[in-house]
Amino acid sequence: MLNIVLFGPPGAGKGTQSAKLIEQYGLIHLSTGDIFRANIKGGTELGTLAKQYIDNGQLVPDEVTIGMLSNEVKKNVDAKGFIFDGFPRTQAQAKALDNLLESMQTEITLMLALEVAEDELRKRLLLRGKDSGRADDQDPAVIQKRIDVYNAETMPVKDYYTTQRKYRGIDGIGEIETIFKALCEAIDGSGIGN
Numbered sequence: 001m002l003n004i005v006l007f008g009p010p011g012a013g014k015g016t017q018s019a020k021l022i023e024q025y026g027l028i029h030l031s032t033g034d035i036f037r038a039n040i041k042g043g044t045e046l047g048t049l050a051k052q053y054i055d056n057g058q059l060v061p062d063e064v065t066i067g068m069l070s071n072e073v074k075k076n077v078d079a080k081g082f083i084f085d086g087f088p089r090t091q092a093q094a095k096a097l098d099n100l101l102e103s104m105q106t107e108i109t110l111m112l113a114l115e116v117a118e119d120e121l122r123k124r125l126l127l128r129g130k131d132s133g134r135a136d137d138q139d140p141a142v143i144q145k146r147i148d149v150y151n152a153e154t155m156p157v158k159d160y161y162t163t164q165r166k167y168r169g170i171d172g173i174g175e176i177e178t179i180f181k182a183l184c185e186a187i188d189g190s191g192i193g194n
């Protein structure tokens with residue numbers, strides 16, 4: 001299996017690049033943010049719980065997020081592979097993902113990290129907030145909170161994959177196609193999925 005973690009701060013372009021990567025490599029896209037938003041829209045119990053955290057720019061608790069993600073992976077055991085977008089966001093989530101994939105006799109192939117400076121992120125998120133309808137993209141205080149949470153809780157996930165020699169940093173500023181090409185080169189260079 002080809003299993004990619006697409007990593008990067010809020011607004012780095014993970015959703016845009018995921019859409020292109022799943023088409024190129026025939027992977028299943030699992031975006032925890034998208035799944036939470038679908039649950040909020042559908043008025044599920046999970047959605048009601050997640051909304052309280054998302055609206056404040058906080059992370060949804062690990063046990064909730066890990067349980068949800070595991071269910072989605074188990075629904076797709078015959079997949080060629082996965083793109084994990086917005087997951088793992090904590091070291092506990094990274095460990096849980098390793099255990100889950102190990103139980104399926106597979107593992108993470110690479111973590112591809114989109115690197116974008118903070119001032120650019122703030123600009124992109126506010127711009128997205130104008131037409132995405134996402135409340136968490138419209139309030140500068142919530143945007144800042146998400147960036148702070150990213151730096152405090154999510155950045156350590158980089159070390160987790162660096163130790164496993166799976167981390168690859170990709171410049172996330174520039175043309176969408178140029179960034180996509182750099183991601184594909186990193187994947188093709190891994191020797192898996194060709």
Ligand code: ADP
Nearest residue numbers: 010011032033053054058059060065086087089
């Ligand atoms: P972005 O990366 O632009 O902030 P996402 O759509 O990935 O947006 O996530 C939106 C929100 O959903 C996050 O701010 C967080 O509250 C919640 N969320 C998404 N993924 C996770 C996760 N892996 N763990 C905890 N909370 C998450």
